Amino acid sequence: MISCVKDKPQDIVQPQVQLTNAKKVYIINEGNFGSGNSSVSLYDTGNDAVIENFYQTQNTASPTIGDVAQSLTKINGKFYLVVNNSGKIIVCDDQFKKLSQITKLSSPRYILPITNQKAYVSDYNGNEISIIDLNSNTKIDSIPCPGFTEEMALIYNKAFVTNIKRNYTYVINTINNAKTDSIDVGTNAGSIVIDKNDKVWVLSGGDQTNNIAGKLSRINPINNQVEVSYSFNVTESPFHLCLNRTKDTLYFLSGGIYRMAISDNNLPSSAFIAKGTKTFYGLGVNPNDYTIYASDALNFNQKSNIYIYNTNGSEKKYFKAGIIANGFYFE
Amino acid sequence: MYVFTNTHVLAQDTVSLQGVEVIAKKNQLSQIGKKTEQIDSTIKEQFKLNSIADVLSLNTPIFIKNYGPGALATTAFRGGNASQTAILWNGFNLQNAMLGQSDLCLIPSFLFENIDVEYGGSSSLWGSGAVGGSIRLNNNTLFDQGLKASSNFGAGSFGLKNISTNILFSNRRFISSSKIYDSRSVNNFNYLDTTDKERPIKQQKNASYDFLGLMQQLKFLINSKNILSVNAWLNTNKRRLPSFSPLAESKTYQRDDATRITANWSFINSKFRSGVRAGFFEDKINYTDSLISLFSKSKTQTIIAENENYLTWRQHHQLNFGVNFSSSSAFTNNYESKKTLSRASVLVGNKFSFLGGKWLTYFSARAEYFSVGTLPVTGNVSTEYNLTKHFVLMASTAKVYRQPTLNELYWLPGGNINLKPEQGYTYEGSINYKTQISNVSLFISGAAYSRKIDNWILWVPGVNGNPSPINVQQVWSRGTETTWKIHYYKNKFSYKVNVVTGYVLSTVEANAQENDNTVRKQLIYTPRYTVNANFLVGYNKTALTFFNQYVGYRFTTSDNSQWLNPYQVSSLRLNYSVETKLADFIVFAACNNLLNKNYTILSGRPMPLRNYEFGITIQTKNKNT
Numbered sequence: 001m002i003s004c005v006k007d008k009p010q011d012i013v014q015p016q017v018q019l020t021n022a023k024k025v026y027i028i029n030e031g032n033f034g035s036g037n038s039s040v041s042l043y044d045t046g047n048d049a050v051i052e053n054f055y056q057t058q059n060t061a062s063p064t065i066g067d068v069a070q071s072l073t074k075i076n077g078k079f080y081l082v083v084n085n086s087g088k089i090i091v092c093d094d095q096f097k098k099l100s101q102i103t104k105l106s107s108p109r110y111i112l113p114i115t116n117q118k119a120y121v122s123d124y125n126g127n128e129i130s131i132i133d134l135n136s137n138t139k140i141d142s143i144p145c146p147g148f149t150e151e152m153a154l155i156y157n158k159a160f161v162t163n164i165k166r167n168y169t170y171v172i173n174t175i176n177n178a179k180t181d182s183i184d185v186g187t188n189a190g191s192i193v194i195d196k197n198d199k200v201w202v203l204s205g206g207d208q209t210n211n212i213a214g215k216l217s218r219i220n221p222i223n224n225q226v227e228v229s230y231s232f233n234v235t236e237s238p239f240h241l242c243l244n245r246t247k248d249t250l251y252f253l254s255g256g257i258y259r260m261a262i263s264d265n266n267l268p269s270s271a272f273i274a275k276g277t278k279t280f281y282g283l284g285v286n287p288n289d290y291t292i293y294a295s296d297a298l299n300f301n302q303k304s305n306i307y308i309y310n311t312n313g314s315e316k317k318y319f320k321a322g323i324i325a326n327g328f329y330f331e
Numbered sequence: 332m333y334v335f336t337n338t339h340v341l342a343q344d345t346v347s348l349q350g351v352e353v354i355a356k357k358n359q360l361s362q363i364g365k366k367t368e369q370i371d372s373t374i375k376e377q378f379k380l381n382s383i384a385d386v387l388s389l390n391t392p393i394f395i396k397n398y399g400p401g402a403l404a405t406t407a408f409r410g411g412n413a414s415q416t417a418i419l420w421n422g423f424n425l426q427n428a429m430l431g432q433s434d435l436c437l438i439p440s441f442l443f444e445n446i447d448v449e450y451g452g453s454s455s456l457w458g459s460g461a462v463g464g465s466i467r468l469n470n471n472t473l474f475d476q477g478l479k480a481s482s483n484f485g486a487g488s489f490g491l492k493n494i495s496t497n498i499l500f501s502n503r504r505f506i507s508s509s510k511i512y513d514s515r516s517v518n519n520f521n522y523l524d525t526t527d528k529e530r531p532i533k534q535q536k537n538a539s540y541d542f543l544g545l546m547q548q549l550k551f552l553i554n555s556k557n558i559l560s561v562n563a564w565l566n567t568n569k570r571r572l573p574s575f576s577p578l579a580e581s582k583t584y585q586r587d588d589a590t591r592i593t594a595n596w597s598f599i600n601s602k603f604r605s606g607v608r609a610g611f612f613e614d615k616i617n618y619t620d621s622l623i624s625l626f627s628k629s630k631t632q633t634i635i636a637e638n639e640n641y642l643t644w645r646q647h648h649q650l651n652f653g654v655n656f657s658s659s660s661a662f663t664n665n666y667e668s669k670k671t672l673s674r675a676s677v678l679v680g681n682k683f684s685f686l687g688g689k690w691l692t693y694f695s696a697r698a699e700y701f702s703v704g705t706l707p708v709t710g711n712v713s714t715e716y717n718l719t720k721h722f723v724l725m726a727s728t729a730k731v732y733r734q735p736t737l738n739e740l741y742w743l744p745g746g747n748i749n750l751k752p753e754q755g756y757t758y759e760g761s762i763n764y765k766t767q768i769s770n771v772s773l774f775i776s777g778a779a780y781s782r783k784i785d786n787w788i789l790w791v792p793g794v795n796g797n798p799s800p801i802n803v804q805q806v807w808s809r810g811t812e813t814t815w816k817i818h819y820y821k822n823k824f825s826y827k828v829n830v831v832t833g834y835v836l837s838t839v840e841a842n843a844q845e846n847d848n849t850v851r852k853q854l855i856y857t858p859r860y861t862v863n864a865n866f867l868v869g870y871n872k873t874a875l876t877f878f879n880q881y882v883g884y885r886f887t888t889s890d891n892s893q894w895l896n897p898y899q900v901s902s903l904r905l906n907y908s909v910e911t912k913l914a915d916f917i918v919f920a921a922c923n924n925l926l927n928k929n930y931t932i933l934s935g936r937p938m939p940l941r942n943y944e945f946g947i948t949i950q951t952k953n954k955n956t
Contacts, residue, residue, distance in 0.1 A: 005836060007884050012892060034935045035887060035934045036934075036935055037887075106622075125622050208743060209743040209744060237744070276845060279844070298847055299791045299803075302849060302888050302889045303888075303892055323893075
């Protein structure tokens with residue numbers, strides 16, 4: 001019943017992986033809040049190889065990312081890894097070797113390139129959008145923006161900024177960095193995409209505590225008006241809106257994985273991929289082959305499962321990534 | 332030598348009434364067949380300005396999950412989590428009804444005359460939460476002690492300041508005990524950050540605290556058969572919580588206020604004892620983080636009323652029976668509205684003794700009504716046998732449970748009203764050996780246990796990524812504990828060696844999630860190996876103790892893919908007594924983390940390098956000396 005177990009755990013040996021020239025998928029793993037165990041995993045679509053701690057293997061001298069990696073964006077051939085609870089953005093070359101880091105940020109969430117020289121960074125509690133000079137990779141200015149700003153989208157010299165804590169998506173004139181408008185999309189809105197017709201879609205999760213239903217809104221970016229809005233049941237809290245390659249099909253999470261065509265007149269009545277016992281947390285659609293990537297964060301405290309689904313919903317593959325995988329960057 | 336020799340008989344009579352309050356009876360029944368240990372009084376004296384978290388951490392196999400000095404400290408006892416340990420103040424469970432746990436850092440050890448650790452579950456006697464074990468904090472003030480007063484003044488590294496005072500007045504009919512305390516610290520401490528090779532010495536800031544409290548007890552011996560007592564413990568505890576990124580600014584403040592008032596009436600005669608007890612407990616937690624505009628207030632109020640009776644109905648049989656009612660209400664913006672959980676239970680048990688008292692057996696059963704869902708009928712069967720005058724064999728089995736907390740049921744979003752209680756069976760056996768060879772006393776104890784808990788509650792991401800608690804796992808905890816005590820006394824000298832070891836395997840046996848990788852893995856923050864050793868040299872009332880603690884690997888992820896390395900820390904504590912005609916003075920000093928080790932108990936929460944405490948106690952002369 002009580003046989004002694006050797007206390008020292010076995011060191012986890014990273015398998016030697018031969019990468020192909022095929023497109024790579026990078027998985028952003030938040031890690032546990034306060035534990036500083038964020039990671040970036042790499043999946044090679046050519047041979048299905050996985051490197052769980054890719055950042056670590058490319059930066060052996062200083063392998064720690066920090067606390068809560070939130071998002072990954074490639075700008076001007078460099079990777080920008082936003083590390084939320086460490087208040088920084090790590091800038092890496094295309095081989096993921098660290099070049100520099102952007103500091104003086106409060107709790108950054110996402111980075112949106114505006115021009116080759118300039119990017120915006122949203123923030124959890126800074127009540128501002130930071131402006132980054134992409135040549136020097138420093139913060140040069142900020143735009144006051146109350147609330148918890150999240151994903152952003154750029155079209156017609158306008159940045160549309162979602163907000164978790166306010167009911168509005170803010171519109172920023174990217175020429176003079178001035179806030180010009182706010183659009184009522186409902187509370188807890190964190191994801192935004194632009195479809196093939198240049199329409200902006202914002203998904204708000206609602207607020208179960210105060211009995212407020214989530215909404216999916218379609219915005220005309222020319223006049224900043226909500227053209228169509230679909231309401232969810234108050235018991236649902238949809239999140240993680242994504243688009244497919246041809247930008248005509250929306251995907252989101254609400255327990256299971258849901259999808260709808262941008263031309264549909266109703267929200268989908270049932271999940272496209274059922275939740276089962278999984279706890280889907282991250283979602284992405286590979287623009288190269290239409291496959292759907294979803295992460296299952298399980299109990300938030302172990303390596304995530306990454307599921308790849310074919311467009312018909314059948315499971316293609318599953319593999320392990322880091323702790324609390326929240327999203328994907330597709331090459 | 333008694334001063335009042337002419338009232339010797341009466342004194343005997345009142346002295347014999349010490350510890351006869353009904354709760355003492357329950358403590359005795361609960362520990363039949365189970366390993367139970369009391370913190371050594373000399374050791375306890377050396378921790379009089381520390382919290383019970385420090386006492387338990389260095390003197391028992393209980394792993395204390397401590398976020399740092401002055402910060403949250405909870406238990407991992409026999410592989411259970413914080414809400415699976417009962418923290419009993421004179422028999423009343425102090426666990427916050429919303430959180431299902433108590434912060435041991437906010438419980439100063441000097442408030443209690445006895446600190447006992449009862450290993451193993453006893454839900455049938457103590458109700459929900461007594462799964463891994465119970466920590467019993469008892470006030471055992473004595474009648475007929477006269478007037479005694481003592482004050483402690485302490486200071487230490489990082490701006491630590493401590494003041495506490497204890498005034499006891501007792502005559503043959505009445506006791507008043509007043510204790511007040513204030514413990515505060517700026518708490519900016521240096522630690523080593525091994526990941527930063529350029530600037531490894533860093534300072535933890537924003538962790539100051541100020542803990543203030545008052546405990547008042549009144550006890551009346553109404554007549555030779557009736558005792559009435561009233562206890563009140565009020566405290567207010569303010570602290571800042573540092574950011575997880577040590578260099579980041581933090582504007583997080585937490586204030587914990589508690590009001591605890593209890594009243595006890597005990598009736599005692601030779602065949603029958605009966606007690607009626609009532610308690611009111613209010614916990615307020617005010618948490619603010621102005622950086623993220625989070626202002627959270629919560630309040631829980633618990634009312635407990637119970638009656639317990641002990642009847643010696645045949646020469647070797649003692650029957651006990653009782654009823655208990657408790658109701659906990661919570662007020663917080665995070666619930667839809669005020670929520671209340673009520674419980675009513677009946678308890679019956681019987682103690683048998685055979686072979687002239689050498690063999691004791693006890694069984695009990697408890698049935699409960701619960702306002703939300705059902706609670707299991709629990710029970711226990713325990714036995715202990717004095718094999719020789721040196722050996723005692725003990726065995727116990729019990730059905731144990733923990734009811735879901737208010738937060739688990741009602742938190743918005745995520746609360747799950749359909750949660751079932753965590754429940755299971757626990758089995759244990761232990762053997763004690765004690766002997767006295769001239770000036771050497773030897774005590775060795777070994778225990779082994781096994782406990783499987785079903786419906787283990789875990790918060791996992793819900794439909795929208797918001798965590799929600801579900802009954803997801805089965806957990807099997809098993810292990811061994813040993814205690815070794817060698818004490819040598821000669822003239823006024825004493826030498827004591829105490830060693831306690833703990834070995835815990837606490838693994839997930841089943842998990843309902845697909846492709847989950849936690850099965851057969853050790854629970855997080857549950858070290859498999861702990862060893863605490865101390866060596867005390869005493870002369871008269873002066874004592875120097877060396878403490879050494881080893882804590883093995885702690886996994887930080889539930890698939891055991893990440894862990895923290897073991898740590899070993901040492902400390903020294905000295906008490907030096909000077910007696911004068913007017914008063915006694917005790918100078919005390921401590922050096923913590925003697926070897927300046929860099930360690931963390933929990934991930935990302937640094938612990939201080941070498942640090943010091945010192946102070947003085949002034950106490951009035953004991954009337955009997």
